[in-house]
Amino acid sequence: MVFGALAAVAAGIGYFFWPQIYALIEEEMIYAAKARHWSAYSKGATLPNTPDLKNLPARLAEQNLRLGAPVLVRIFKREFELEMWMKRGDKFEKFATYPICMWSGKLGPKLKQGDRQAPEGFYTVENSSLNPNSQYHRSFNLGFPNAFDRAHGRTGSLLMVHGDCRSIGCYAMTDPVIDEIWGLLTAALGAGQKRAQVQVFPFRMTETNMSLHAADPDIGFWRQLKPGHDAFERDHVPPVVSVCEGRYAFRPANGDNDGSAPIDLSCPAT
Numbered sequence: 001m002v003f004g005a006l007a008a009v010a011a012g013i014g015y016f017f018w019p020q021i022y023a024l025i026e027e028e029m030i031y032a033a034k035a036r037h038w039s040a041y042s043k044g045a046t047l048p049n050t051p052d053l054k055n056l057p058a059r060l061a062e063q064n065l066r067l068g069a070p071v072l073v074r075i076f077k078r079e080f081e082l083e084m085w086m087k088r089g090d091k092f093e094k095f096a097t098y099p100i101c102m103w104s105g106k107l108g109p110k111l112k113q114g115d116r117q118a119p120e121g122f123y124t125v126e127n128s129s130l131n132p133n134s135q136y137h138r139s140f141n142l143g144f145p146n147a148f149d150r151a152h153g154r155t156g157s158l159l160m161v162h163g164d165c166r167s168i169g170c171y172a173m174t175d176p177v178i179d180e181i182w183g184l185l186t187a188a189l190g191a192g193q194k195r196a197q198v199q200v201f202p203f204r205m206t207e208t209n210m211s212l213h214a215a216d217p218d219i220g221f222w223r224q225l226k227p228g229h230d231a232f233e234r235d236h237v238p239p240v241v242s243v244c245e246g247r248y249a250f251r252p253a254n255g256d257n258d259g260s261a262p263i264d265l266s267c268p269a270t
Contacts, residue, residue, distance in 0.1 A: 020215055022212050022213075023213070023215065023216065026078070026107075027106065030078065030106070030107075033080055034102060037080070037099075037101050037102055037165060038101075038102065038165060041101055041102075041165040041174060042165075046176075047099040047101060047174065048099065049097070049099050050098065050099055050176075050177065051096045051097075051098065051180075053176050053177065053179070053180050056180060056183070059095075059096070060095070063088075063093060063095060064088060065086045065088055065093065065095055067183075067184070067187045068187045068188060068190070068191035069086045069087045069088065069188060069191075070086070070087040070092075070188050070193040070196070070258035070259065070260075071084060071085065071086050071087070071184055071185055071188040071193070071196050072084075072085040072086075072087075072092050072196060072197050072198075072199070072232075072238055072259050073085070073125075073161075073181075073185075073196065073197070073198040073199070074198075074199045074200075074201070074232075075100070075161075075171060075198070075199070075200040075201065076201050076202075076203060076204055077100075077103060077107055077118065077120070077200070077201065077202050077203065078107060078202060078203035078204075079203065079204060080099055080100040080103075081097050081098070081099065081100060082097070082098045082099075082100055082161070082171065082173065082181070083096070083097050083098075084096045084097075084098070084181060084184055085236075086184070086188075087258055089255070090237070090254075090255020090256070091235075091236040091237060091255065092232075092236045092237065092238070093236070095184075096180075098173060098177050098180075098181065099177075100171055100172070100173060101164075101165035101172045101173055101174045101177075102165045102166060102167045102171075102172040103118040103167050103170070103171050103172070104116045104117070104118055104167040104168055104169055104170070105117035105118055105169070107202040107203070107213075107216075107218070108120070108202065108216075108217075108218040108221075109121065109149075109154070109218065109221055110144060110149075110154060110156050110159065110169060111154050111155075112154065112155045112156065113155045113156045113157070114156075115156075115169075116168055116169055117169060118159065118167065118169050118170060118171060118200075119142055119144045119149075119156075119159050119169075119200055120200045120201060120202055120221075120222075120225070121146060121148055121149065121200055121225065121248070122146070122148075122197065122198070122199055122200075122225075122228060122241045122248065122263055123142045123143045123144065123146055123197075123198040123200065123263070124143060124146075124195040124196065124197055124198065124259070124260075124262060124263060125140050125141070125142070125143065125185065125189075125195060125196045125198055126189065126194065126195045126196075127189050129141040129142075129143060130182075130185075130186065130189075131160075132182075134160070134162050134163070136160070136162035136163045136164040136166070136170075136172065137162065137163030137164060137175040137178055137179075138162065138163055138175075138178050138179065138182045139160040139161065139162035139163070139170075139178070140160065140161055140162075140182070140185065141158065141159070141160055142159050142160065142161065142198060142200070144156055144157070144159040146243075146263050147242075147243040147263050147264055147265050148243045148246075148247075148248055148263070151243055151246050151265070152246065156169065161173060161178070161181070161198075162178060163175035163177075163178040163179075193258055193259075193260060194260040195259065195260045195261075195262065196259060196260075197238045197241070197259030199228065199229065199232065201222075201225060201229055202218070202222060205222070205225065205226045205229040205230070210222070210223070210226065224247055224248045225248065227248075227250050228241060228248060228250045231250055231252060235252065235253075237252075237253050237254070237255060237257055238253060238257055238258070238259035239251060239252060239253060240252075240253050240257065240261050241261070241263045242263060242264055242265065242266040242267070242268070243263065243264070243265050243266075244265075244266065244267035244268065245267065249266075249267060249268050250268075251268045
């Protein structure tokens with residue numbers, strides 16, 4: 001909500017100097033959000049906007065969704081939100097939005113081992129990605145580096161979504177929240193979904209937000225992510241993701257697609 005209010009202010013005063021000013025304000029607000037989350041977590045408090053984790057069956061029934069349906073995960077760093085989408089019919093429906101307790105680094109992709117950055121981009125999770133005995137309760141590996149990351153020489157490993165509220169390049173959700181996410185994900189994979197697509201964005205990729213970040217060094221990379229972001233926003237079907245000549249490429253998919261396709265090196269047919 002606060003970030004949205006800042007965007008509205010930007011629209012009122014113009015963008016000439018605002019992207020540079022906004023970047024500084026945004027960095028401080030992200031730092032403050034991390035401090036608030038850690039304070040709440042350390043006191044045993046539930047983070048604001050956490051769904052009713054004790055009432056999963058009723059919440060699924062309310063949206064006519066079933067445990068075991070294919071799932072898709074979307075992460076928005078700046079907003080500290082992880083969305084769980086589930087397939088109903090030939091479309092995916094948003095089931096829940098969970099607060100992210102902690103992620104490390106700043107907005108922008110992970111580039112190399114040790115930079116403490118949490119990845120951005122498109123990834124897939126399969127059974128081999130799951131760790132039920134993580135030191136952070138439960139975790140699933142995002143699969144960094146993917147084909148795009150490898151094409152650009154990016155290095156790093158074991159970048160996870162996990163429990164607890166501590167992160168070194170990961171997305172920490174707290175133990176109760178990762179338990180629900182884990183249950184939905186493992187049920188989907190156990191019911192036959194080969195892979196679940198995970199889309200990780202620096203922020204919600206509206207035109208206003210893209211304009212606000214026009215001066216950021218990572219804007220070129222983020223512009224590559226936006227077509228995939230927009231395709232899912234429009235269709236509620238996971239796009240088929242590949243890497244063509246070092247760039248992300250997206251192909252529209254029909255309602256049979258559940259996001260299981262691996263992210264490989266291939267160019268869409270023209």
